[in-house]
Amino acid sequence: MSASEKTNKSQRVTLHVVSSLDGFIAKKDNSVSWMDTKSVYEGGVSISHEEIVAFLKTIDCYVMGSKTYEHALELGWPYGDTPVVVVSTRQLSSTKKTVEFYSGDLRTIVDEKLAPRYRNIWLVGGAMLCQRFLELGLVDEIKLTIAPVLLGDGLRLFDGPLTEQQWDLKNAVAYKNGFVELTYDAVRT
Numbered sequence: 137m138s139a140s141e142k143t144n145k146s147q148r149v150t151l152h153v154v155s156s157l158d159g160f161i162a163k164k165d166n167s168v169s170w171m172d173t174k175s176v177y178e179g180g181v182s183i184s185h186e187e188i189v190a191f192l193k194t195i196d197c198y199v200m201g202s203k204t205y206e207h208a209l210e211l212g213w214p215y216g217d218t219p220v221v222v223v224s225t226r227q228l229s230s231t232k233k234t235v236e237f238y239s240g241d242l243r244t245i246v247d248e249k250l251a252p253r254y255r256n257i258w259l260v261g262g263a264m265l266c267q268r269f270l271e272l273g274l275v276d277e278i279k280l281t282i283a284p285v286l287l288g289d290g291l292r293l294f295d296g297p298l299t300e301q302q303w304d305l306k307n308a309v310a311y312k313n314g315f316v317e318l319t320y321d322a323v324r325t
């Protein structure tokens with residue numbers, strides 16, 4: 137189903153990643169200290185811990201590629217008790233009751249596994265899975281958070297054979313820490 141065919145559906149797939157200014161979402165060594173910048177933007181907004189917690193409660197499930205999953209396990213699980221769907225061709229297993237693994241056609245996964253159960257679905261990386269979702273028109277919203285740093289090298293978010301797609305800017309928020317969150321909706325023609 138293309139984005140244009142999904143106007144009446146109840147679920148919404150949001151792609152969310154943090155990117156450097158030059159378009160990288162990960163360094164080659166997988167270190168994440170580049171996200172802890174010392175930048176201060178006085179005109180920016182700040183959000184409280186309580187607001188973040190309340191917002192995260194609105195997310196019904198996270199979807200990610202197996203590499204992002206494995207990295208999250210190394211870093212310390214950030215997804216709490218929210219259901220997590222990991223896409224992999226391998227036979228993986230987890231001791232976490234909230235984690236499920238799927239392989240196969242991504243459209244089928246979204247339409248038959250996720251849509252009946254979840255409304256607010258967050259696709260949180262990595263680059264490979266995000267590109268597949270975008271190619272298939274499975275993303276309704278892009279939330280791109282730009283960190284105030286140039287990395288020069290690493291894993292590019294958009295490095296695949298994407299075709300031209302128009303997106304509507306819906307919101308832009310600058311934070312006190314210098315990060316900027318851009319929200320786009322898929323253009324439905």
Ligand SMILES: NC(=O)c1ccc[n+]([C@@H]2O[C@H](COP(=O)([O-])OP(=O)(O)OC[C@H]3O[C@@H](n4cnc5c(N)ncnc54)[C@H](OP(=O)(O)O)[C@@H]3O)[C@@H](O)[C@H]2O)c1
Pocket residue numbers: 152153154155160161162163166200201202203204205207223224225226239240242260261262263264265266268291
């Ligand atoms: N900055 C950010 O916001 C952000 C967010 C997320 C991740 N990251 C970083 O990005 C890196 C990982 O990204 P990545 O692009 O290398 O990998 P990824 O997208 O997380 O995972 C790729 C894996 O997902 C599975 N996969 C992807 N498409 C599939 C399909 N159509 N069918 C079945 N399985 C599929 C495959 O797993 P198998 O090989 O197991 O079959 C593939 O190897 C990590 O360093 C992570 O920390 C950054």
